[in-house]
Amino acid sequence: MSDVYAARRARLRDRCSAAGNAAALVSRPANVRYLAGGAPPGAVLLLGPGEDMLLCPRTPTGDSVDGHLDEQLRLTVLPTPSGDPAVAAAGILAASPAESLAVEEHHLTVARHRAIGSVAPRLRLADLGGAVEQQRIVKDEEEIACLRIAAEIADQALGELLESILVGRTERHLALELERRLVDHGADGPAFPTSVATGANSGRCGHHPSDRRVEEGDFLSVCLGAEYRGYRCLIGRTFVIGTSPAAWQIELYELVFAAQRAGRQGLVPSAGYRDVDRAARQPLEAAGYGEGLPSRTGHGVGLEIDEDPQLAPAAMGKLDACVPVTVGPGVHLPGRGGVRIDDTLVVRPEADGGPELLTITTKELLAL
Amino acid sequence: MSDVYAARRARLRDRCSAAGNAAALVSRPANVRYLAGGAPPGAVLLLGPGEDMLLCPRTPTGDSVDGHLDEQLRLTVLPTPSGDPAVAAAGILAASPAESLAVEEHHLTVARHRAIGSVAPRLRLADLGGAVEQQRIVKDEEEIACLRIAAEIADQALGELLESILVGRTERHLALELERRLVDHGADGPAFPTSVATGANSGRCGHHPSDRRVEEGDFLSVCLGAEYRGYRCLIGRTFVIGTSPAAWQIELYELVFAAQRAGRQGLVPSAGYRDVDRAARQPLEAAGYGEGLPSRTGHGVGLEIDEDPQLAPAAMGKLDACVPVTVGPGVHLPGRGGVRIDDTLVVRPEADGGPELLTITTKELLAL
Numbered sequence: 001m002s003d004v005y006a007a008r009r010a011r012l013r014d015r016c017s018a019a020g021n022a023a024a025l026v027s028r029p030a031n032v033r034y035l036a037g038g039a040p041p042g043a044v045l046l047l048g049p050g051e052d053m054l055l056c057p058r059t060p061t062g063d064s065v066d067g068h069l070d071e072q073l074r075l076t077v078l079p080t081p082s083g084d085p086a087v088a089a090a091g092i093l094a095a096s097p098a099e100s101l102a103v104e105e106h107h108l109t110v111a112r113h114r115a116i117g118s119v120a121p122r123l124r125l126a127d128l129g130g131a132v133e134q135q136r137i138v139k140d141e142e143e144i145a146c147l148r149i150a151a152e153i154a155d156q157a158l159g160e161l162l163e164s165i166l167v168g169r170t171e172r173h174l175a176l177e178l179e180r181r182l183v184d185h186g187a188d189g190p191a192f193p194t195s196v197a198t199g200a201n202s203g204r205c206g207h208h209p210s211d212r213r214v215e216e217g218d219f220l221s222v223c224l225g226a227e228y229r230g231y232r233c234l235i236g237r238t239f240v241i242g243t244s245p246a247a248w249q250i251e252l253y254e255l256v257f258a259a260q261r262a263g264r265q266g267l268v269p270s271a272g273y274r275d276v277d278r279a280a281r282q283p284l285e286a287a288g289y290g291e292g293l294p295s296r297t298g299h300g301v302g303l304e305i306d307e308d309p310q311l312a313p314a315a316m317g318k319l320d321a322c323v324p325v326t327v328g329p330g331v332h333l334p335g336r337g338g339v340r341i342d343d344t345l346v347v348r349p350e351a352d353g354g355p356e357l358l359t360i361t362t363k364e365l366l367a368l
Numbered sequence: 369m370s371d372v373y374a375a376r377r378a379r380l381r382d383r384c385s386a387a388g389n390a391a392a393l394v395s396r397p398a399n400v401r402y403l404a405g406g407a408p409p410g411a412v413l414l415l416g417p418g419e420d421m422l423l424c425p426r427t428p429t430g431d432s433v434d435g436h437l438d439e440q441l442r443l444t445v446l447p448t449p450s451g452d453p454a455v456a457a458a459g460i461l462a463a464s465p466a467e468s469l470a471v472e473e474h475h476l477t478v479a480r481h482r483a484i485g486s487v488a489p490r491l492r493l494a495d496l497g498g499a500v501e502q503q504r505i506v507k508d509e510e511e512i513a514c515l516r517i518a519a520e521i522a523d524q525a526l527g528e529l530l531e532s533i534l535v536g537r538t539e540r541h542l543a544l545e546l547e548r549r550l551v552d553h554g555a556d557g558p559a560f561p562t563s564v565a566t567g568a569n570s571g572r573c574g575h576h577p578s579d580r581r582v583e584e585g586d587f588l589s590v591c592l593g594a595e596y597r598g599y600r601c602l603i604g605r606t607f608v609i610g611t612s613p614a615a616w617q618i619e620l621y622e623l624v625f626a627a628q629r630a631g632r633q634g635l636v637p638s639a640g641y642r643d644v645d646r647a648a649r650q651p652l653e654a655a656g657y658g659e660g661l662p663s664r665t666g667h668g669v670g671l672e673i674d675e676d677p678q679l680a681p682a683a684m685g686k687l688d689a690c691v692p693v694t695v696g697p698g699v700h701l702p703g704r705g706g707v708r709i710d711d712t713l714v715v716r717p718e719a720d721g722g723p724e725l726l727t728i729t730t731k732e733l734l735a736l
Contacts, residue, residue, distance in 0.1 A: 103478075106477055106478075108478055109473065109474055109476060110471075110473035110474075110477070111495075113478045172551060173551075176548050179544070180548070
């Protein structure tokens with residue numbers, strides 16, 4: 001695995017050199033993890049001009065990391081006993097012949113940026129921009145394997161919940177139970193706070209679970225995900241409670257299901273991000289639900305649960321093979337509830353069978 | 369309650385005016401919550417020169433907040449349909465006679481700061497620094513009441529765990545069970561990830577729960593906290609598993625207990641932060657454990673679980689009445705385990721009975 005990280009760093013270093021920067025300082029945690037293979041909280045990665053270095057803070061609990069060449073990571077790991085590791089990195093560079101340093105201006109605060117500037121006043125600070133985030137969009141097969149396991153875990157947790165008695169239990173308890181099951185099945189933890197929404201709350205993605213109890217006749221929307229070796233997936237499903245769904249429930253479910261299927265079918269290499277969004281959005285707009293729709297119908301996943309690309313009306317760019325994304329349109333009717341159906345899929349060429357569905361829990365309307 | 373928030377904002381506005389800034393932009397989430405009484409994720413607060421305004425982002429889920437004067441908060445709540453609410457705030461100021469704006473340079477990224485500068489090029493951007501964090505140190509009685517309830521919840525969750533069978537269960541499961549109990553007893557959620565450490569892991573604060581199972585003869589350290597109405601407390605205890613603690617366990621426990629008591633007794637108004645730290649640290653150093661000690665023995669709590677003040681050897685400043693802090697020294701012996709004892713207390717004058725202990729679970733060495 002160390003080769004993978006070294007190759008990722010080499011690619012970023014090439015990109016920096018091409019932009020005229022001899023060195024780069026990566027501070028955004030998911031980016032550090034992507035390039036170093038793992039890092040304690042607050043660690044920063046200094047790339048070039050000499051050895052790559054992972055600078056780690058001394059933690060408030062007194063734990064510290066040894067200064068050593070980590071053979072596994074092919075990185076020099078350096079503890080910085082006090083202060084900001086980013087400033088320590090700039091101090092190291094100040095003593096080198098490097099003239100410029102690219103930093104992540106979208107992550108570093110103004111105060112840290114200034115502190116870096118003052119320990120290395122002769123260094124020109126440039127902007128690395130979203131270079132690492134862009135590099136992270138297309139995943140390798142090891143990353144996809146982690147996402148696949150994360151999705152399996154989420155499917156298992158959700159499947160077990162569906163076998164239990166739901167009526168009378170609160171959203172909050174169902175969410176906690178799902179999170180416990182994720183960990184039982186081997187997740188590092190939930191990929192994001194689990195959302196359980198019943199009755200009038202259903203269909204709202206990101207709904208914060210409340211003390212409302214599941215009742216007969218409710219829609220029940222669940223959105224959860226597992227983190228496995230750092231990789232995060234997402235699954236969203238909507239169920240109906242009781243034996244006989246109302247006509248409006250069946251109709252709304254079928255509409256959202258058709259919209260989600262249209263979005264999934266749009267996931268082919270070189271499809272525009274906005275085209276996938278349009279495919280999922282159009283059926284909902286045509287049915288008169290255009291007004292209250294979310295600003296996007298899906299997004300990338302990986303080391304973070306919300307990554308590029310964004311599947312949204314104004315998004316620029318085209319899908320590549322091996323890009324994992326969510327597709328999850330939904331409709332929420334204020335006061336009544338609604339439906340969301342979310343999957344995590346990997347874009348694959350048609351010759352390889354088209355989009356790979358990672359979250360395989362059925363999307364039939366289940367009456368529980 | 370709206371008076372409380374309006375008064376906090378008035379105090380901050382006075383401080384800004386005194387520094388020559390007609391307006392301030394607060395972006396750090398806990399600071400926004402402190403001054404506005406609650407805010408959706410990503411909201412920023414614009415103070416003066418006219419009406420105070422809470423600018424809220426349109427969420428990715430499409431939920432948006434109405435533009436209106438919130439009578440309860442005494443704030444104009446303004447949705448910003450696209451882009452960064454901080455940039456929208458600068459745009460509003462650019463059309464006003466304000467000449468300067470204080471921003472939180474320790475929170476705003478370089479990229480956001482630059483975007484603010486470009487929509488309002490004639491505005492001088494100053495640094496608000498940690499003004500709001502400083503204002504948050506001393507709590508009012510309503511804030512302390514929330515912390516008191518949070519501590520009660522944590523005590524209840526811990527007490528129930530101690531009545532259950534522990535041997536054979538994993539650190540991870542015990543941690544999940546504690547978090548479920550916190551929510552059962554009315555917490556908004558855990559105040560931070562619950563730490564459960566057994567055997568050789570015990571005594572390490574911030575230990576990430578593993579699959580290690582509790583065994584006879586183990587030390588078991590638990591560190592947990594509840595969040596209640598945004599306020600977060602912390603309790604840490606160490607127990608011994610089985611009926612007969614070893615001599616080294618009893619000795620180590622008594623030492624840490626004495627150190628923690630010394631720290632608690634140091635919590636009087638006008639005591640130096642470093643003096644409290646020294647009181648708790650000195651007994652451990654005298655016993656030969658100076659080397660591996662954490663860099664601090666306690667810290668403030670409130671809307672965040674880790675706030676100012678820091679109780680550390682080099683910390684400058686003195687305690688005031690009504691400052692809630694943790695006191696939690698610990699010793700970890702690599703390969704053997706250790707002891708941590710953490711409480712949340714509120715500094716009170718001696719005339720009022722001295723420090724108020726919020727976390728009341730016994731600190732006797734319990735053999736479970």
